[in-house]
Amino acid sequence: xxxxxxxxxxxxxxTENSFELFAWxxxxxxxxxxLLLAIxxxxxxxxxxxxxxxxxxxxxxxxxxxxxRAYDGLLLFLALIHGMNGIRTILDDxxxxxxxxxxxxxxxxxTGFIILFAGFLTIFTFQPQ
Amino acid sequence: MKVxxxxxxxxxxxDSKPHFENYAVECEPTDRxxxxxxxxxxxxxGSLTLRKSCAHGICGSDGMQINGRNMLACKVLVxxxxxxxxxxxxxxxxxxxxxxxxxxxxxxxxxxxxxYLQNEDPVPEKxxxxxxxxxxxxxxxxxCILCACCTTACPSFWSDPNYVGPAAIVQAHxxxxxxxxxxxxxxxxxxxxxxxxxxxxxxxxxxxxxxREIDVTRAISEVKRNLLFKKL
Numbered sequence: 034x035x036x037x038x039x040x041x042x043x044x045x046x047x048t049e050n051s052f053e054l055f056a057w058x059x060x061x062x063x064x065x066x067x068l069l070l071a072i073x074x075x076x077x078x079x080x081x082x083x084x085x086x087x088x089x090x091x092x093x094x095x096x097x098x099x100x101x102r103a104y105d106g107l108l109l110f111l112a113l114i115h116g117m118n119g120i121r122t123i124l125d126d127x128x129x130x131x132x133x134x135x136x137x138x139x140x141x142x143x144t145g146f147i148i149l150f151a152g153f154l155t156i157f158t159f160q161p162q
Numbered sequence: 163m164k165v166x167x168x169x170x171x172x173x174x175x176x177d178s179k180p181h182f183e184n185y186a187v188e189c190e191p192t193d194r195x196x197x198x199x200x201x202x203x204x205x206x207x208g209s210l211t212l213r214k215s216c217a218h219g220i221c222g223s224d225g226m227q228i229n230g231r232n233m234l235a236c237k238v239l240v241x242x243x244x245x246x247x248x249x250x251x252x253x254x255x256x257x258x259x260x261x262x263x264x265x266x267x268x269x270x271x272x273x274x275x276x277x278y279l280q281n282e283d284p285v286p287e288k289x290x291x292x293x294x295x296x297x298x299x300x301x302x303x304x305x306c307i308l309c310a311c312c313t314t315a316c317p318s319f320w321s322d323p324n325y326v327g328p329a330a331i332v333q334a335h336x337x338x339x340x341x342x343x344x345x346x347x348x349x350x351x352x353x354x355x356x357x358x359x360x361x362x363x364x365x366x367x368x369x370x371x372x373x374r375e376i377d378v379t380r381a382i383s384e385v386k387r388n389l390l391f392k393k394l
Contacts (some may be wrong), residue, residue: 051393053360058390122363126321 056118063111070108093161102156109152117145165189165198166246169210172257180257183207184246191241195228198240199249199261211260219373222309225252226261232311232371252314254323268310271326274352275334280345290342300339303332303381305374312368312378318361325361326353328368328378335381338388354389362386 078087095101120141128134165187172180187201196217203210215221217236224235227250229243240247255263281290306329313319313327334353337343353359359382368378 051354053356053358054354054389054393057360057386126318126363 060115060118063115067108067111067115070104070111073104074108092159096156096159097161102159106153106156109156110149113145113149113152117141163189163191163241165193165240167198167202168246168248169199169202169260170250171210171260172251173209173259174257182248189240191239193240194236195233195238195240195243195247195249196224196235198247199235211258211262213262220307222307222373225309225311225314225373226250227252227314232315234309234311234373237373252310254314254316254320255310265310267323268308268313268327268329271330272308272333274326275330275337275349276345276352277330277333277337279337279340279343281342282344292341296341299341300336302376303336303339305376306332306336307374308333309373311371311373312376315367315371316362317365317367318363322357322361324357326358328362328382331359331362331382331385332376332378335385338385350385350389350392353385359386359389 078084082091096105121138124134124137124141128137167185167187168182169185170180171177171183185202185206187198187205189198189201196214199210199212200214203212212224212226212235214224214236217224219234219237222234225232226235227233227248228235228238229248232252235249249261251257251261251263255265255268258264308329310329312332313329316325316328319325319327331353334349338346338349362379362382364379364383366379368382369376369380372378
């Protein structure tokens with residue numbers, strides 16, 4: 034069914050849907066939070082510690098407290114959704130509606146949500162051996 | 163001074179696609195690009211087609227791409243431009259002939275934001291009063307002359323011809339922030355959509371292009387913020 038047209042302009046009447054508004058707002062809020070979280074992550078993982086002494090034991094120690102699990106979970110969630118929404122807008126801009134756009138959107142959402150699920154599963158069900 | 167022009171030509175009856183032609187005319191350094199083009203039309207090739215009316219930066223009919231930037235041909239002096247001066251029609255519209263583009267869709271979008279004062283309150287004896295501060299709130303966006311330089315400089319518009327575009331948002335802004343207007347809800351509704359303000363990616367081309375120096379990107383952001391605070 035085609036969208037009804039506005040009698041004044043002949044343009045499609047916008048449908049009541051605030052998705053784009055909240056997507057726009059989310060990008061701003063998550064951008065600010067990510068800046069703080071990512072700098073924190075960088076300082077802890079690469080400046081205070083280094084990749085040479087980060088091992089299984091380090092992760093076990095770190096994830097003993099719910100705070101660090103929540104920190105990592107939030108970082109994962111915000112970074113992934115922020116990135117996915119960015120790619121969604123790029124696909125929207127560069128691909129015309131049709132088969133290829135549907136294909137790449139499907140690839141984006143499928144891989145994005147699989148990674149998100151796998152990440153959450155790891156962070157929140159991790160049990161030290 | 164000698165001025166070299168490189169003008170994009172397209173005659174739909176003869177050409178399958180646009181091509182460039184070079185012209186050289188004698189101008190004063192203080193002549194405007196419009197004067198140079200009119201000299202080409204008057205002396206060298208009368209078939210060159212363009213829109214122009216007031217020739218003083220008010221009517222907004224001679225918007226075109228000059229050396230890669232959207233400008234009014236009547237507002238830029240030849241001495242300030244690198245030669246040859248490359249002149250193309252506004253991008254994103256269908257070319258009718260040479261520098262004339264089909265602006266039907268542009269004005270459809272303009273109409274869609276209902277660009278007129280709406281107030282059903284009983285008419286006061288003299289006028290609907292407004293304080294200087296209330297008038298100042300939307301002063302910037304009253305300057306728009308609908309030349310389409312902003313909309314056709316916008317990459318979001320190039321990629322999505324259904325995008326309402328900066329010019330229509332500027333017009334909506336002019337009434338949204340007018341204390342006398344009562345149709346804010348309807349106008350915001352038009353703009354709160356995928357093809358409305360949310361298609362804007364804050365690229366700033368519109369502000370750069372505006373020959374009236376309207377801060378277009380700021381106006382769009384104010385509409386976005388207005389929508390957000392209405393929903394939150």
